[in-house]
Amino acid sequence: MSAPGTDEIVVDHLTKQYKKLRAVDDLSFRVRSGRVTGFLGPNGAGKTTTLRMLLGLVTPTAGTATFGNQKYVDLPDPVREVGAVLEASSAHRGRTGRNHLRMICRAAGLPDTRADETLEMVGLTPAANRKFKGYSLGMKQRLGIAAAMLGDPKVLILDEPANGLDPEGIRWMRDLLKALAGQGRTVLVSSHLLGEMQLLADDVVIVAAGKLIRQGPVAEVLGDMSGGVQVRVRTPQVPELTAALSELDATVTPSEDGSLVVHGVEAAAIGHAAFTARVELHELATERGDLEQVFLQLTAGKAGIR
Numbered sequence: 001m002s003a004p005g006t007d008e009i010v011v012d013h014l015t016k017q018y019k020k021l022r023a024v025d026d027l028s029f030r031v032r033s034g035r036v037t038g039f040l041g042p043n044g045a046g047k048t049t050t051l052r053m054l055l056g057l058v059t060p061t062a063g064t065a066t067f068g069n070q071k072y073v074d075l076p077d078p079v080r081e082v083g084a085v086l087e088a089s090s091a092h093r094g095r096t097g098r099n100h101l102r103m104i105c106r107a108a109g110l111p112d113t114r115a116d117e118t119l120e121m122v123g124l125t126p127a128a129n130r131k132f133k134g135y136s137l138g139m140k141q142r143l144g145i146a147a148a149m150l151g152d153p154k155v156l157i158l159d160e161p162a163n164g165l166d167p168e169g170i171r172w173m174r175d176l177l178k179a180l181a182g183q184g185r186t187v188l189v190s191s192h193l194l195g196e197m198q199l200l201a202d203d204v205v206i207v208a209a210g211k212l213i214r215q216g217p218v219a220e221v222l223g224d225m226s227g228g229v230q231v232r233v234r235t236p237q238v239p240e241l242t243a244a245l246s247e248l249d250a251t252v253t254p255s256e257d258g259s260l261v262v263h264g265v266e267a268a269a270i271g272h273a274a275f276t277a278r279v280e281l282h283e284l285a286t287e288r289g290d291l292e293q294v295f296l297q298l299t300a301g302k303a304g305i306r
């Protein structure tokens, strides 16, 4: 493997033991820049513990979590390198969103103007002068992202950012994170919302019971699974189509609803075979497994509270 850049997250044999519980168990994975990586796992899988170790908030029992080759605590200018939103932002109840961000700017040696720029980025400009105690959970999430982006970091880490957001808010978050990755940043997002991850993530890292289950591009993880891609065909001439497909390298399984499920060949080849055999088709649809099914198969028996 090539040497990682500082914007690449490298988790290497990371382990966290809490008394009898191994919350994270010899976990290794890499997160690349310019992509959104979904960090997925059932409740208690060790996602938050891993992110906290990455940010130097929890000390690993073994292994390392680094940005390139540097631990978070050793980064020369962490605010400009790594932004994180671990839970919905908390701020003094009586302080406005703008003042909350300005205080962080001052503490980090950043110009005050960054407060307004990041408020604009997260769509909070109209609420900039409202007090934090009046913010909805979705507004608090947005403020958390604004705070994380103050230093214009190359890496952004978010723990369950969709929590508390309505469908429009989730869509907004998806567009923002994709845009930030599109600018070349590294975006790592933990979630158990699998449908959302399928729309958002380029890569996934799936964990269960503290261990790595699978990692890779979403399409590859979906495609790897048995039955990942299949074609559903409906025809009034089942025997004729089955005979025509037997000449291709296809596996044909009749469904209870009368359709045929075909593995091993693409829809175009099936359409061509049907046309050549003068078989009438009423449906020809490529079906991809969804992340939720794959996730449930991969984590079966490993989920649950420990």
Ligand SMILES: Nc1ncnc2c1ncn2[C@@H]1O[C@H](COP(=O)(O)OP(=O)(O)OP(=O)(O)O)[C@@H](O)[C@H]1O
Binding pocket: 018, 021, 023, 041, 042, 043, 044, 045, 046, 047, 048, 049, 050, 192, 305, 306
């Ligand atoms: N400080 C701690 N002391 C003891 N056990 C802990 C501590 N922090 C976490 N754990 C345990 O470690 C396991 C992993 O927890 P973690 O919060 O990392 O999982 P998660 O994948 O983020 O789960 P969720 O999706 O529910 O937030 C859980 O069983 C949790 O109870």
